[in-house]
Amino acid sequence: MKKIISGIFAVAVLFSSCSRDTLETEDDLSTDLKVESTKDLLTIPQINAIIDRYLQTTGDFNWSDVSDQVLWSATVHGDHILTIGYGASGESFRTENNRRLETVKGDIIFDVMTSEGVSLKEALLEDDPILNVIDLEVKNIETISALRGRSNIRYLEPNGYSFYAPTNSNIQNRSSSGCDKSGEILNTNDYRTIAPNSLISWTYDQHNIEQAWSHSTGADVTVGLIDTGISPNQPFLGSNFNDGHSSGRTIQKYGTFIDSSWWWSSTTDGPNDKCGHGTSMASTIASPRNNNFMPVGVAYNCNLVSYRATEDVLLNDYHERKGVKNALVALGNRSDVKIISMSIGYPWSIGNVKDGIRYAYSRGKLIFAAGGTSLDFTNWYPVIFPASMSETIAVTGITDNGNYQQCDTCHDGSEIEFTIVMQRDSNNNRTGTTLGFYNGDTDYVGGSSVATATTAGIAALVWAKYPNWSRSQVLNRLRQSSEFYPNRDGNKGYGNINALEAVQ
Template sequence: MKKLFFLLATILIAFSCSKDDNRQQDYAPELTKVEPLTPAEVNSIINKQIEETGTFKWDDVDSYVLWSAVMNGNSILTVGYDSKPFSENRSQKSIEIKNDIISLAVDIESDLAEKAKSAKDVLVYDSEIINYIDLHVTSIDVIEALRYNPDVRYVEPSGYEYFAHENIEKSSSGCNTTPANVYTADYVTIAPNAQLSWTYAKHNIPQAWSYSTGSGITVGLIDTGVSAEQSLLGSNFNNGYSSGRFIQKYGTYVNSIWPWSTSTDGPHDKCGHGTLMAATIASPRNNRNLPVGVAYGCNLVAYRATSDVVLDGYHEKRGVSIALTQLANRSDVKVISMSIGHIFSAGNISDAIKYAYSKGKLIIAAGGTSTNFTNWAGVIFPASMSETVAVTGITDGSGYTECAVCHKGSKIDFTVIMQRAGNSDRTSVCLGFFENTNTYVGGSSVATATTAGIAALIWARHPSWTRQQVLDKMKQSASFYPNRHSDFGWGTINALAAVL
């Protein structure tokens, strides 16, 4: 049966390539019905491509593999349409393209079901600004038709969860709400009785505070939310040395297996990761003997857009895309921190990043944190995009050595010293998930949040600067500048030099 499918697919390709126009109407006769590949078989194809090329794209597999992933992912197909990734004022042509795609899917799905279906049955989600829609489809013919439609940029199985079918541990700096026993040698106490992580001195951050604390700059954080149990990231965020600022919390993540669900589970962190990133960026300079953040004077807008650090589910991808779009539309947000990702890209997130980039946002993303078993993946998405600034973590040993769980590669832009060379458990010290607690946080996650805080210090020092000017200053203040390292980019930023 599979051989018959591939024969028909070959005929389809030859037929489609012979047409310059009207490919949507004349795409092919209905393909023979076949059983989808199992998730293990789909993952085997993905893994082979990653091993051979270092990356994976759904565009590079045939329609049978793509359809199999759709069928193993709640039958959700994400379609990026029109020539541009976003439209603030959608043209009539763009609307017609979208409606034609929906109508085509409805017609083919109706034929398969042998009963009439409506757009309501097929359309799951329609983004207002990003040019993509989510469809519920079961026919491989829909996929074939759309893949050869010149107005379609991508078709992806956004409901397919790669890691659900892999025997791989997720990031070691992922979900964890348990406070650690922090060595007293890993922090010093500063006025008015706050803890200063040992890592900050490696970047001259305390010295930079004489010139900037991030005041007046708003940082957007897209992660797992912020703990409702931590008042220093709530009612006591605007206090003392950190007065005159605000924290706002939003939720775009829908905790449901049902694709049509739209009710989020709120802004509060249930994982722990987002809380530690928020703390690293902006924890107040407090008098409770608890850790201070890098930019303790900045504002923070935090989104719960995902359940954990790996963007492997439909609602996580949609939640992150929505969060990016909303932050992009805020004129006060200058920096966006994303210590989350996946080993391959998602079109709706990629489009939203391009939209945020078009709005002048400095988007800082984690280069990748994993177990030693999976750090072969290289720089992960979205840090692999040219529109983002990719960051990884290194140890405090001589030379440049990535942390025990950190990725490296040619797409890394900056490094942060965040792990003791002799003890991989002793990483950056930050405020904990629960009240009156501190903990350790590591990986490229904390490196990203630290860099976002440094960017806020620079921008607060020069509030009229553009993104490019801030980025140039970051480069010029880094250890390898004017050269670029093949695995560690511009190197480690000297925050003091960056704000002078």
Template sequence: MKKLQLVVLAAFAIIVIGCTKDNPLTEETQETNLTSETSQELLTIPQINKIIDEQLRRTGDFSWDKTSDQVLWSATVHGSGILTIGYGEKGESFSTEKNARLTDSKNAIISEVISMEKGSRKETLFEDDDVLNVIDVQVKSLKTITELRKRNDIRYMEPNAYSFFYSEQYPQNRSSSGCGKDGQTLNNNDYRTVAPGSLVSWTYDEHNIEQAWSYSTGSGVTVGLIDTGVSQSQPLLGSNFNDGYSTGRTIQKYGTFIDSAWPWSNNYDGPHDKCGHGTSMGSTIASPRNNDNLPVGVAYNSNLIAYRATEDVLLNDYHERKGVKDALRQLADRSDVKIISMSIGYPWSINNVKDAVRYAHSRGKLIFAAGGTSLDFTNWYPVIFPASMSETVAVTGITDDGTYEQCDTCHDGSEIEFTIVMQRANDNGRTSAVLGFYNGDTDYVGGSSVATATTAGIAALVWERHPTWSRSQVLNKMRQSSEFYPNKDSTKGYGNIDALQAVQ
């Protein structure tokens, strides 16, 4: 079974624990370095990764703020010298109006970096977001890091071009997580055919989605999808998006991902999926209901805006993080967008993306995020970012055994709001039926990724039924229509959503 899933921790359990003979930093020496004189030695990637791994396993989270100047500087150097700085006071993620204090603070930080690094503004400043209080600068000197950390107008500093997963030891993790273009023939037991000739995935029956279509099909509701884009070789997510019962709607495609190993590149890669993951998510949300004998989406009359913001599902690259940030910014500014679906993530917070999530949330968007999908031996890890944020609605997948058994590769935890049945407990664990990457193809997709896209589709059904409702009203209706409501399970949230109940 193909696993088009959110494989955010595929190499996590084997991360470079033994590759630390070159002056490794233990937990004790790491904490000591926070208060003692900073070492001038550039740490290796295995040494940095060991520190990250230790903090994750000890606390369940990781923050660059809790590392020494030496660690932050070493990671910045290994990440092409790019340092992302969030400026302003605590909680000031964005500014929608001109603010003299924030402008002065930003300019002072840039001037200090220029002075310390002895470069020009053009050489130093890579990115200056006009809404989020975030800049990207070039830093090579340890002293620059040390001096910047003394300022009280910096919220965070992160080496956003450094990847925990992408190194000489694990080069395959850069561009393969969750990807796959090969279609699969669907088992006859995994779908039913409905008029005028569309296939309804078996997973929809677990949530009464077909019955909900008697009341709502998502018409007039626009869903934003931030993922790897959708395939230009799949016409049902392109020229034939308006077909059969799914007429009078639109699909728009954009690209914010820059396909380059160089942080300073501006080589935008366009809107088209080259991975396959985004195509599966787009199909789940909004593929048309027609007579092609192919899988239909949950909200088959909704509008779709698909962003190629990332190369794969793992946000381990500078351009992927920037691409997701920019996609969130752009969707946030669109009044027609009600819902944002994000089946992508990272084990810990990426603060410029976090700032963008908060901006989109402030604009009233209902943001669904995948709780996390990984290989079996890494399921110890809790809910990933950005599903771990209070501004997002975290979703995970379960099997159909009736006991809320966690799917083979899914993460759960206290942040989870909803569960979606997306894997058979038997029958080789087959998952949701979706459109394939190429014209006429079908495929299977699993994990918390498809659970998230399914939930976004259900939200579109609710919002069509109640077009004047706010985000909170839609979310509360979904909670009230879930199995555990008014209680909330410690790891499965409100449980399975009944889509029919949600639209009645």
């Protein structure tokens, strides 16, 4: 029986209906929801109903499209946290002191202090030193209206609002989305044993990964992983990272996630995985090739830098969004990191995470993101954020039936660049093999999550073979080595990558 760590977009049941009727105006919605005044505080179900309508009819949602009342109501329900991206359009970050931006930021903070009648200490919650982002405490709808009248604000978002769930659904967002720490015994048909007694997943054969190892094993390339961390109970992603044919490399683990329900908490949770998802992604990218009859990673000689930036795969919490933003900046600042793998996401874009991605991209990073994973009857939903951004490379998973059949839980769309075979069309729909959460355990992992981590590993093989190449050269080689190149499919991009061709 397959076990899919339902990587991204694991809201479980995203929408109670997949109908796409004409989008109603907010006046219509207000009537439907019995809103009596534009200054009434909307309830969480009322806000979610409005979000649902946008998602079902346009495939996207943006807080800039809603009224002051909706934005204010979500801000109030989200601990009064309003995240503000300031500056001109596209001005996501700064690399040196900028008096104009400092003045803009100061004016915004002063206006909020005046409107709210509070001190600087009470108003300012977070001031990012690199990204043009601040978090302020806002309680009054008049403050929202005044801020929306400014020309030097890129976005206003209630980043503390973590209550979205489909209207009329009894299934809520869970902290365990995409999480599973239980291992599974591998079926002998799902791997081969290679020297010196490592297990190679059947999925690797679909992309000639073993053959590529005669040209490159990922040595001297560093991959950054932003996920739920790495299990302290898995020695092959810890003290035994250098083992067997894997040698002379490093693994580093950091944490930017704050595990607290209080927005004002500032103590990070450390690097250790408490979910299982990050451990599976790390294994897919870089687990060692050794003599212990354990699954081997795609780039088994690469370096790995892991950030526990989120509790699970769904970025619906204030601290998760801030944690991912901070991890992106940290990896962007590292000259040794070439590749970033992100098998996490959300149905719509998150401003401060978007700014973090743009910063990391400006530093030359090749960023892979998962196209989306959910239940099969929500597969109509398009590519999710951040894979929907032009600065990221979107990846999705398909089955092995030879016709590019979408995997049971995978999303696709026009943003997809590459596909990875990660699910059998028969034989119980088994997926790829990885290390388990605990020492001695093995596991299965699927969805667009593992497809993304696999692609990041292949990119590491290419960059190790051609260490002087730029990001664009590596990306072009991946495209040229894919099945559809030079053409591009409308939903599957350039298709399956041939890792052997990519490193020759």
